[in-house]
Amino acid sequence: MSTSILLASLYPNPLAHAAQRAAMLAQALNSRSMEFLSVIPPAEQEGGDVKHVSLARCMNDVKTASANALIRFGMRCSATFEFGSLFESTIRHAGQAAPGLIAIAWQAHPWWPVLHNFNLMRDLSRSCLCPTLLVRQEAKRPYRHAVFASDFSCESLQTLRVAARLLPGVRITIVHTYKVPGEGHMRTAGVRDDAIDACRQTLEREVKTAYARTLEELKPESSKLTLALLPRPTGLSVTNYVNAVGADLVILSGSQRWLVDEWCWQSRARDLIGKTASDLLMITTTRRI
Missing domain, CATH: 3.40.50.620 (HUPs)
Structure with missing residues (x-):
């Protein structure tokens, strides 16, 4: 590079x-x-x-x-x-x-x-x-903490690999938001909380397994990575997380998605930019669809 x-x-x-x-x-x-x-x-x-x-x-x-x-x-x-x-x-x-x-x-x-x-x-x-x-911000010191919202796809892995090379010494937090499918319907139907919690724990184990694969793929850069899980609905979001931890950089994957996913991604990205003050690094690893 x-x-x-x-x-x-x-x-x-x-x-x-x-x-x-x-x-x-x-x-x-x-x-x-x-x-x-x-x-x-x-x-x-x-x-x-x-x-x-x-x-x-x-x-x-x-x-x-x-x-x-x-x-x-x-x-x-x-x-x-x-x-x-x-x-x-x-x-x-x-x-x-x-x-x-x-x-x-x-x-x-x-x-x-x-x-x-x-x-x-x-x-x-x-x-x-x-x-x-x-x-966007005055560069008073080198970047210390970057946040990347990941779905653990191949594109996310490639984005992280490039980001890790570009940001030596920077701690990168992988943020993953998730929700239990059909949780609202299950609660309406009277499904017990412990059953819903079991579904949530299963999802979290799957995410942690995907994170472990990411760490293995990104050695030796994996030492700078950490994971943050944001269950929904809790009011937590990537935007709120960035502001709460004071991240000075947000990493975005610019790889183009299918039409509806692309619209949703752009809307979330613009909302994040409008409600945070961090600098932004966009990495595109594949050509347009």
Whole structure:
């Protein structure tokens, strides 16, 4: 896996937090190479003076961020400046440079910032098949705790394998939500609590068995993994769990699902983004269906 990091930004969105986070990750991966791709949108191109002023300010922002990355983390930085679409420019550049990670800062949007940023992260991850990091918080320290909602599928396993390589030293909690099938109907029919609890215990044993297989598959990275079971209905959710434990990173699997599952996944992901403040790492390991 390449360890170079591509930091893509759209002027005038701030890029300092994303640049610092990218430099921290590069250092953890023993990489000293980081490339800035700064894109100026069409709205900033109207009129020669406006275009030149935007370019000058954009270059100054990149110069400041790259100097900080060099001084604090010893990074060798290069920069490319383009006019146009952030998505299209990033796709083209990633195809040429083949980075190990694409980092982007949270993008301002006048109406739907959560939807806009989720769609950008998802489309970049799926189009480039490259892990895409969406930075929302100031990088005060290296990542310590990441959360990944897993169904223990092959895609989840592949996502964890990539995440473990990208996040050395980071504790990753695998969160699995589950419920007893037909529990509501059983309670309505007067089924005893101990019988329902027995069904729940059977489900938990199955999950723990799947978790044990995951640990076996991911050796030696498995030492950084832990499991959290969230039974439903209890009011607990992945979103509540992320906030409760103060996770600084949420890992998402970007592999595309069948239509209804895809809609449900996108709705849950947008809800999680809207109700948490953690950074987000989306990893896509398979092509679109």
